[in-house]
Amino acid sequence: MSSQTRRDFLKHTTAAATTFAAGCATPPTADRLAKRGPLIVSTWGFGKPANELALKVLQSGGSTLDAVEQGVRLVESSGNTSVGLSGLPNAAGVVQLDACIMNGPGHQAGSVAGVEGVVHPISAARLVMEKTPHVMLVGPGAHWFAKQNGLEVRDSQVDEASYRAWLAKQKKPAPGKGDKPENHDTIALLILDADGNIAAGCSTSGWGGKVPGRVGDSPIIGGGVYVDNEIGAAGATGLGENVMRYCASYQVVENMRHGMSPTEACAEAIRRIARTDPQGMDLAINFIAINKRGEFGAAGTQANFPYSVTTPDFSEVRKGQPLSSANQKEGGNER
Numbered sequence: 001m002s003s004q005t006r007r008d009f010l011k012h013t014t015a016a017a018t019t020f021a022a023g024c025a026t027p028p029t030a031d032r033l034a035k036r037g038p039l040i041v042s043t044w045g046f047g048k049p050a051n052e053l054a055l056k057v058l059q060s061g062g063s064t065l066d067a068v069e070q071g072v073r074l075v076e077s078s079g080n081t082s083v084g085l086s087g088l089p090n091a092a093g094v095v096q097l098d099a100c101i102m103n104g105p106g107h108q109a110g111s112v113a114g115v116e117g118v119v120h121p122i123s124a125a126r127l128v129m130e131k132t133p134h135v136m137l138v139g140p141g142a143h144w145f146a147k148q149n150g151l152e153v154r155d156s157q158v159d160e161a162s163y164r165a166w167l168a169k170q171k172k173p174a175p176g177k178g179d180k181p182e183n184h185d186t187i188a189l190l191i192l193d194a195d196g197n198i199a200a201g202c203s204t205s206g207w208g209g210k211v212p213g214r215v216g217d218s219p220i221i222g223g224g225v226y227v228d229n230e231i232g233a234a235g236a237t238g239l240g241e242n243v244m245r246y247c248a249s250y251q252v253v254e255n256m257r258h259g260m261s262p263t264e265a266c267a268e269a270i271r272r273i274a275r276t277d278p279q280g281m282d283l284a285i286n287f288i289a290i291n292k293r294g295e296f297g298a299a300g301t302q303a304n305f306p307y308s309v310t311t312p313d314f315s316e317v318r319k320g321q322p323l324s325s326a327n328q329k330e331g332g333n334e335r
């Protein structure tokens with residue numbers, strides 16, 4: 001082993017040992033994971049019922065992907081104003097949805113972007129992963145594919161009324177400040193199962209009032225979600241333009257590979273982006289992460305980023321590490 005490699009090895013094992021000492025009392029063997037049961041982490045307070053449903057799916061014998069899909073579907077049909085067809089429409093008054101799913105074993109992924117009229121885009125993303133040789137389908141092709149595969153679809157109707165109601169509530173941006181989305185959130189949901197395998201998914205209607213055809217970070221593998229079955233998983237919520245240019249969920253997972261705890265990995269990805277981005281900490285982005293040891297964490301540029309954590313022992317909403325004092329309203333539940 002060269003001295004550089006040895007130094008790296010020592011650095012990483014020391015960092016991992018420190019992380020481990022903070023989070024667990026005994027080595028994370030498969031047994032221990034099995035006894036501990038699954039860990040489910042998702043964005044926002046509205047992730048908690050999704051986590052709890054995902055746990056039930058696992059406990060009743062469903063697969064980890066079933067659990068991700070069912071958890072996300074719950075939010076997609078909950079009337080949430082940032083996820084599913086109840087989400088805010090684009091500038092043409094049409095709701096366009098983004099979603100993706102990733103499976104740790106086999107490093108598989110599927111995604112749909114800018115899709116209209118599909119009630120459960122997370123299910124369409126899973127079908128892309130499982131039934132096609134592709135990773136991503138967009139727009140009318142994604143709608144056609146979902147319909148062909150028996151998913152529930154609706155005519156994509158221009159929703160002028162809800163668009164106008166939303167538009168009337170928007171504050172005019174201060175000159176030079178640009179346009180900031182007021183109500184935009186994503187369900188990103190990560191699972192470490194009792195066998196130590198990882199899967200994740202996310203779904204959103206994206207930026208309310210966006211230019212038609214705009215795609216955010218959520219359906220981009222490594223942007224909205226990333227899974228590495230040897231290391232862990234990460235998911236993003238916030239302004240996708242500030243996530244996708246940096247492959248930020250991928251960065252979070254790579255930070256964990258180099259020995260950082262999930263919380264530190266999220267915080268470091270944000271600091272790294274803020275160092276090079278002209279917006280600094282005004283990025284409006286938040287991350288959640290889990291690692292293979294069953295540790296979890298979150299960090300955000302907003303002071304009060306809530307995320308939900310569920311295991312067989314507890315289910316609660318926690319606050320991510322704040323990297324600025326900016327308060328951003330939790331969207332997704334209001335008209």
Ligand code: SD4
Pocket residue numbers: 184185186204205206207215216217218236237238239240241
């Ligand atoms: C997007 N990242 O489309 C999504 C929206 C979101 O909190 O998560 N906002 O940019």
